[in-house]
Amino acid sequence: MATAAPSIPRVELALGPTPILKLERLSRELGVELWVKRDDLTGLLESGNKIRKLEFLVGEALAQRADTLITCGTLQSNCCRAVSAVAARLGLKAILALKGGPPDEYDGNLLLDRLLGAEIRYCDDAEWDKIDQVLADLEARVRARGRTPYVIPESGATVTGALGYLSCGQELAQQIRQGAPDFDTVAITAFSGGSHAGLLMAKQLTGLRGQIVSIPIAWEAERVRAYVTDVIKRARGRYSLDVEVPETIRLIDGYQGGGRAEVRQAALETVVRVARTEGIVLDPVYTAKAFHGLLDALRREPDAFGRRVCFIHTGGIFSIFPFRRALSRFLDAQT
Ligand SMILES: Cc1ncc(COP(=O)(O)O)c(C=O)c1O
CATH class of the missing domain: 3.40.50.1100 (Rossmann fold)
Known part of the structure; x- marks a missing residue:
């Protein structure tokens, strides 16, 4: 897939375009169409974002x-x-x-x-x-x-790394042109916010219509916003991309808990819920925490994200195994 600036050095590694699937049962439960772009399947050991x-x-x-x-x-x-x-x-x-x-x-x-x-x-x-x-x-x-x-x-987390999600956004825009749903919201997990910044640049360069939202799992909201702002400014300078810092950088805030060092019950519950209802495995540190935030926000404000929402699953499956003890306790407590 071409990048916005084709002269930027790049090695093709990702298996794309990654599939976009509807989460049928969760959509029925929530009353909105919830989809997932399977960026956990980019290949090379399911390496995600x-x-x-x-x-x-x-x-x-x-x-x-x-x-x-x-x-x-x-x-x-x-x-x-x-x-x-x-x-x-x-x-x-x-x-x-x-x-x-x-x-x-x-x-x-x-x-x-x-x-x-x-x-x-x-x-x-x-x-x-x-x-x-x-x-x-x-x-x-x-x-x-x-x-x-x-x-x-x-x-x-560099401006060069963020180009990966500019490229993902370009891929998504092309999938929409080819018949995928025209999502009202595209949501992604944020640690640094680099992936969020890449998607915001893709929105401007490709005309993606949906709003881009991220859910911070460790850094506080202002630090993520500052990083997103910095990356977009640097990308403009370094790669001459025709992009601006948007007026609003939208985050679903309040789900960081104790950061990456702490995994709360809600994240484990989300791992189990999504595995059992949709056959998709999230990781407890990043994607489950973020997806929990998205589900909770949809429950509290069902109209805030439009009719069709796409969560980009950024991978991380292997970190499920070191949580075997907490997950075993949780699963056994349910039976
Ligand atoms: C599975 C997963 N999702 C999301 C992220 C967050 O990426 P970013 O630093 O671009 O916000 C990471 C990176 O730390 C990750 O490992």
Whole structure:
């Protein structure tokens, strides 16, 4: 699929267009048409939104002749797993700086990181507080070995990464032109808000009609808005995209709880509810929290989002496994 600025370096990684499915039973329950764009199926280990971001980040890395990708995140980071998968796929080396110590057994995303051959640098809390320094040290070490590093900040949160969701928005606009419903609202999970910023740019460049809404799962609303604003301004400057910061950056706020470190009962309930009613698995840290926020907002204000709402499922399935204990308790309590 062409990008708004075709000269931007890009490696095609995502299996697209990702399918758009109606959630039949939830739609009947809620009295609105609720759809899901399955961006959890972008491929390379069901890597969700990160694969779209990495198309542009790794495109830039290869344009700089990098042979080593360095990034950071939590032990169960989806982004780190996606970087590991892309590095293995393209014959690059991945080095991950992870927050926490080595566990007795590998699980979920960390198990996959190891399986995919990523080198891990565990960071204690004090080191994590100085993560930029840790990344700079890793970069210097790679250079000293005669290799060329490319550093991807946590969550791929850069203006280049956000182009992945500009591209997703372009894909969605094309699917609508080809007969998919013309959604009134497109909703997406927000950690940094980079994906939200990408969709807002696509709205302006492709004429997508629906309003774009995100549900922050960790950062407070003003920090997400500031990041979205910054990304759009930088994209305009760096890539000469004809985009403006919209007057309103719409968020469904209040569902962050304790951030990524804390998963509440409501998120687990949502994982189970969506699995059982629609056969789709959300992850407890990102998408379940966000989808819970969307369902709750639809319940409280059924007319606020129009007749047809599309939630973009951004992936993260492997982090379900480290929650096996909490989920087992929850499932057993129900029977
Ligand atoms: C599954 C999943 N969904 C959504 C997000 C949020 O992406 P962004 O940082 O672009 O808001 C992330 C990234 O951290 C993620 O792993």
